[in-house]
Amino acid sequence: MELKEAIIKAGKGIWNAVPMLIGIVLLIGLTDVLIPKYLYAKVFTNSFFDPLIGSAFGSILAGSPITSYIVGGELLIQGISLVAVTAFIVAWVTVGVVTLPAEIVMLGKKFAITRNVMSFVFAILVAIITVGVLNLL
Amino acid sequence: MKQIKDSLHLNPKIKGIKLKEIRKVWYFPISILIVYLIIWIMDSAKAVESLQSTMSIFIKIIPTLLLVFTLMALTNYFIAPKKLASWLNKKHGWLIAIVAGIISTGPIYMWYPMLQDLQKHGVKNGIIATFLYNRAIKPALLPLIIVYFGLAFAVVLTIVMAILSVIQGWLVEKIVD
Numbered sequence: 619m620e621l622k623e624a625i626i627k628a629g630k631g632i633w634n635a636v637p638m639l640i641g642i643v644l645l646i647g648l649t650d651v652l653i654p655k656y657l658y659a660k661v662f663t664n665s666f667f668d669p670l671i672g673s674a675f676g677s678i679l680a681g682s683p684i685t686s687y688i689v690g691g692e693l694l695i696q697g698i699s700l701v702a703v704t705a706f707i708v709a710w711v712t713v714g715v716v717t718l719p720a721e722i723v724m725l726g727k728k729f730a731i732t733r734n735v736m737s738f739v740f741a742i743l744v745a746i747i748t749v750g751v752l753n754l755l
Numbered sequence: 756m757k758q759i760k761d762s763l764h765l766n767p768k769i770k771g772i773k774l775k776e777i778r779k780v781w782y783f784p785i786s787i788l789i790v791y792l793i794i795w796i797m798d799s800a801k802a803v804e805s806l807q808s809t810m811s812i813f814i815k816i817i818p819t820l821l822l823v824f825t826l827m828a829l830t831n832y833f834i835a836p837k838k839l840a841s842w843l844n845k846k847h848g849w850l851i852a853i854v855a856g857i858i859s860t861g862p863i864y865m866w867y868p869m870l871q872d873l874q875k876h877g878v879k880n881g882i883i884a885t886f887l888y889n890r891a892i893k894p895a896l897l898p899l900i901i902v903y904f905g906l907a908f909a910v911v912l913t914i915v916m917a918i919l920s921v922i923q924g925w926l927v928e929k930i931v932d
Binding site for chain 2: 620621623624625627628629631632634635637638639640641642643644645646647648650651652683684687688690691694700704708711712714717719720721723724725726728729732733736737740743744747748751752755
């Protein structure tokens with residue numbers, strides 16, 4: 619492939635994604651402002667279901683991973699279990715409810731839904747295994 | 756030949772499909788803008804704050820967008836698509852997906868165009884899923900995880916995620932492909 623052709627092809631690929639990217643960024647900006655950070659701890663119940671809640675909550679929220687670590691650290695201080703917080707920070711980065719429409723359009727419905735559902739379940743698994751290993755050390 | 760060309764240009768069906776496709780792609784951002792408008796009517800300060808947050812995200816993602824564009828152009832220029840797909844679909848493809856996922860920067864959605872390109876060229880969905888899962892591991896962010904959760908947690912979490920990413924990729928491949 620010629621250089622010019624390669625650049626045009628890459629440009630087309632990016633250009634096709636522009637509407638979806640605009641939508642995602644607009645949505646992230648909205649959730650970032652509309653969901654106050656102090657509400658995060660209130661969704662946890664200090665029960666067996668906390669890892670599930672953590673994964674679900676992390677899936678819905680979007681933004682920089684840095685925010686998830688800061689929020690996760692705050693949740694730990696407030697007494698939320700490490701398994702729940704780990705599930706929360708892993709799901710925050712691996713599951714994307716906000717980015718799902720774009721993922722469906724760009725990578726296919728079956729792929730996007732399967733990957734996100736699996737990532738949701740795996741966030742809980744990762745949390746349980748990580749904390750289990752840490753307890754053994 | 757001219758007749759065929761003319762019929763293609765004037766065929767309302769073809770025109771209609773194109774317009775429909777264009778509209779469909781813009782449904783998502785337009786619907787979000789409508790939500791912004793509703794919020795602006797209810798609480799204009801919140802809408803402005805959200806727009807400011809959106810603008811700061813846009814500024815942050817520009818370097819990643821340029822990086823993805825450059826990588827796509829370079830891949831198109833230097834590597835034949837079929838060769839790249841067959842190379843990534845081999846056993847070491849999993850390792851490449853893990854390393855590429857870890858070292859890649861910026862938000863996950865910025866990589867969708869490149870991944871779409873790879874998918875079209877026949878790269879397995881499992882490899883793409885493994886890449887996306889490893890986007891969660893960021894060496895630059897490790898110091899922050901250590902500060903909040905400790906060194907042992909950071910090391911164990913990174914290893915567990917890298918191992919499970921391959922299992923997840925394998926499962927996605929079995930289901931999707």
